[in-house]
Amino acid sequence: MKRFLKFNLAAAVSALVLITQSGCNKSAGDNSAASDTIKVGEFASLTGSEAAFGRSSHNGTVLAVEQINTNGGVLGKQLELITEDDQSKDGESATAVKKLISRDKVVAILGEVASGRSLEAAPICQEYKIPQISPSSTNPKVTQMGDYIFRVCWEDKFQGGVVMTKFALNSLKAKRVALLTDVGSAYSAGLASYFKEGFTAGGGEIVAEQKFTKDDKDFKAQLTAIKSANPDAIAIPAYYGQVTLIALQARELGITVPLFGGDGWEAPELIEGPGAAAALDGCCYSTHFSPEQDSPKARQFVADYQKRFGVIPDAMGALGYDSVLALVDSIKRAGSTDGSKIRDALATLKDLDGATGKTTLDENRNARKPAVIIEIKDGKFVYKETVNP
Amino acid sequence: MTEFLQQLINGLSVGSMYALIALGYTLVYGVLRFINFAHSDVFMVGAFVGFYAGLNIHQTSWGSGVLVMIAAMLVCAALGILIERLAYRPLRGRSQLSVLITAIGMSLLLENAGQLILGPNEKSFPELFPSRTFDFGGVVVSSKDIVVVLVTASLLALLQFIVLKTKIGTAMRAVSFNSQAASLMGINPNLVISFTFGLGSALAAAGGILWAYKFPKIDPLMGMAPGLTAFIAAVIGGIGNIPGAALGGLLIGIIETFVKGSRWSTWTEAISFVLLILILLFRPAGLLGKLQPEKV
Numbered sequence: 001m002k003r004f005l006k007f008n009l010a011a012a013v014s015a016l017v018l019i020t021q022s023g024c025n026k027s028a029g030d031n032s033a034a035s036d037t038i039k040v041g042e043f044a045s046l047t048g049s050e051a052a053f054g055r056s057s058h059n060g061t062v063l064a065v066e067q068i069n070t071n072g073g074v075l076g077k078q079l080e081l082i083t084e085d086d087q088s089k090d091g092e093s094a095t096a097v098k099k100l101i102s103r104d105k106v107v108a109i110l111g112e113v114a115s116g117r118s119l120e121a122a123p124i125c126q127e128y129k130i131p132q133i134s135p136s137s138t139n140p141k142v143t144q145m146g147d148y149i150f151r152v153c154w155e156d157k158f159q160g161g162v163v164m165t166k167f168a169l170n171s172l173k174a175k176r177v178a179l180l181t182d183v184g185s186a187y188s189a190g191l192a193s194y195f196k197e198g199f200t201a202g203g204g205e206i207v208a209e210q211k212f213t214k215d216d217k218d219f220k221a222q223l224t225a226i227k228s229a230n231p232d233a234i235a236i237p238a239y240y241g242q243v244t245l246i247a248l249q250a251r252e253l254g255i256t257v258p259l260f261g262g263d264g265w266e267a268p269e270l271i272e273g274p275g276a277a278a279a280l281d282g283c284c285y286s287t288h289f290s291p292e293q294d295s296p297k298a299r300q301f302v303a304d305y306q307k308r309f310g311v312i313p314d315a316m317g318a319l320g321y322d323s324v325l326a327l328v329d330s331i332k333r334a335g336s337t338d339g340s341k342i343r344d345a346l347a348t349l350k351d352l353d354g355a356t357g358k359t360t361l362d363e364n365r366n367a368r369k370p371a372v373i374i375e376i377k378d379g380k381f382v383y384k385e386t387v388n389p
Numbered sequence: 390m391t392e393f394l395q396q397l398i399n400g401l402s403v404g405s406m407y408a409l410i411a412l413g414y415t416l417v418y419g420v421l422r423f424i425n426f427a428h429s430d431v432f433m434v435g436a437f438v439g440f441y442a443g444l445n446i447h448q449t450s451w452g453s454g455v456l457v458m459i460a461a462m463l464v465c466a467a468l469g470i471l472i473e474r475l476a477y478r479p480l481r482g483r484s485q486l487s488v489l490i491t492a493i494g495m496s497l498l499l500e501n502a503g504q505l506i507l508g509p510n511e512k513s514f515p516e517l518f519p520s521r522t523f524d525f526g527g528v529v530v531s532s533k534d535i536v537v538v539l540v541t542a543s544l545l546a547l548l549q550f551i552v553l554k555t556k557i558g559t560a561m562r563a564v565s566f567n568s569q570a571a572s573l574m575g576i577n578p579n580l581v582i583s584f585t586f587g588l589g590s591a592l593a594a595a596g597g598i599l600w601a602y603k604f605p606k607i608d609p610l611m612g613m614a615p616g617l618t619a620f621i622a623a624v625i626g627g628i629g630n631i632p633g634a635a636l637g638g639l640l641i642g643i644i645e646t647f648v649k650g651s652r653w654s655t656w657t658e659a660i661s662f663v664l665l666i667l668i669l670l671f672r673p674a675g676l677l678g679k680l681q682p683e684k685v
Contacts, residue, residue: 251532
């Protein structure tokens, strides 16, 4: 009886191994040139603490792919978008990108919004020579990972050193600012240091510097220390999930000065929940796009996005859209889906007319574009001003 | 001075919530001699029950808030009893390791089932009780903090009363001394153990509601961090000792707050754990615990 069972188990296991092996062989023999679609990989934080980013940029990406396919596709073939969710968790992006490259055989990778996760994927894309286009990662290190890594947005030396600095000094007229940083995210730590550099160079003073980490919910300790330093404003270069809690707790402690931050604030969830909109009323943040932007392409994009998804797009959606446009433009100019040819074409991307304006990539594979300041007023996101590079 | 007092108040507020969760750990350990790792996830379920109940109630008043809290405590008490029946009772009398691993497994089950059923994204917790802030010359006390401290203190007092002055409390203490001798005296150990789990889980639910009230963003993994800190607090105070759990919770809360507000805020967790190690080195039974000698 025992021997019979053992034999059956061995047979079952070997059958399983054979089946999976044949499956693997099948996909190894497959390549994009032979099939009739161009496979594009996307990894985004569709769930988790930065779900708003993933959702928006995925929507923008999907919209662009659908529009391009309706207009005949690229090089006579339809685009096939394969999306993986990295759950806003560390470690998942690497797995997702490896799977997209080795099993799905994509010609390029689109992603991610969060700099930390783009940094995780970049070495893999660089190694396999698959171009990676990040829609809105702003930490300078991302494109420094290799010449196959691109982004269609500006980066944090500009956002922290110029945009936030100018806003604090000129609009808020704040000479004494407190800085509250999330040391658990590459984005926040980077943006904070560039802001500190630019702000102090511009004559301002950082009167208090406090830190927290990604999963913290209680900021009263840090805010109490900040309150004692009596700043004119508080800079919070972090992600929207915690900014809401920080704002609520700051107001509870009697801190009335304005709070400001960067594009990590960009999410409708920022002012969701009891008291959030009131706590952040009058506060501003810098970002890449405003739905009130007045260019024909932007207005068309906003209308199309609203029709397709029923909501007004934000910067992440617009950049997701533009990342596809950049890829498609490069594939067309390269005339092929070969990784190195796409890369070379991407490196010379110039004046691409997209939802966020005209995109030109410089020698560091970053885009030079203006930033917009959005203000939270009466529970709505309102365009305030544009800051040019 | 203002900053010191403010941080003290912040620390007491957070410490009270840790104390509440720690009470659950210590209660179950005291009676059953094992750590219920699923406790932090019952805490999370309590918060979510409060979320869904709050959605249906649409009111922000003392009465409705209390109702929601009682509803969450009842649901979680039932959950706790169910967990005990399904996962721990079949292993009664087996090795401690099996029960420990089962407890960890139960914790993982609740967390992942929560992510599947409730969705992994954060939800905004509704405002259950009306809140306002009082400013005492620069030191701001929110009514949320007052509610948290008062509820914790009353539940602590209630717990002490139950354990020391009621029949079931005496039964719990008897079972914790010697389960077999207790059953010889006519105590039904199964009943007592179920009651203990129900009580501990109800406390976890109260903790969950208060936590979500203070920090209104909830998600299925929200129990992990406070659960771990509360567990450390329970051990520091003397695991199995009820006033010890309260003391441990307050101590950790205050120390954590002062460290977070200082230059070394990134060392907060490291300092909590170092404190645990130091206290266990010099007082292995915790601050208020008594070393139980092994009776042969």
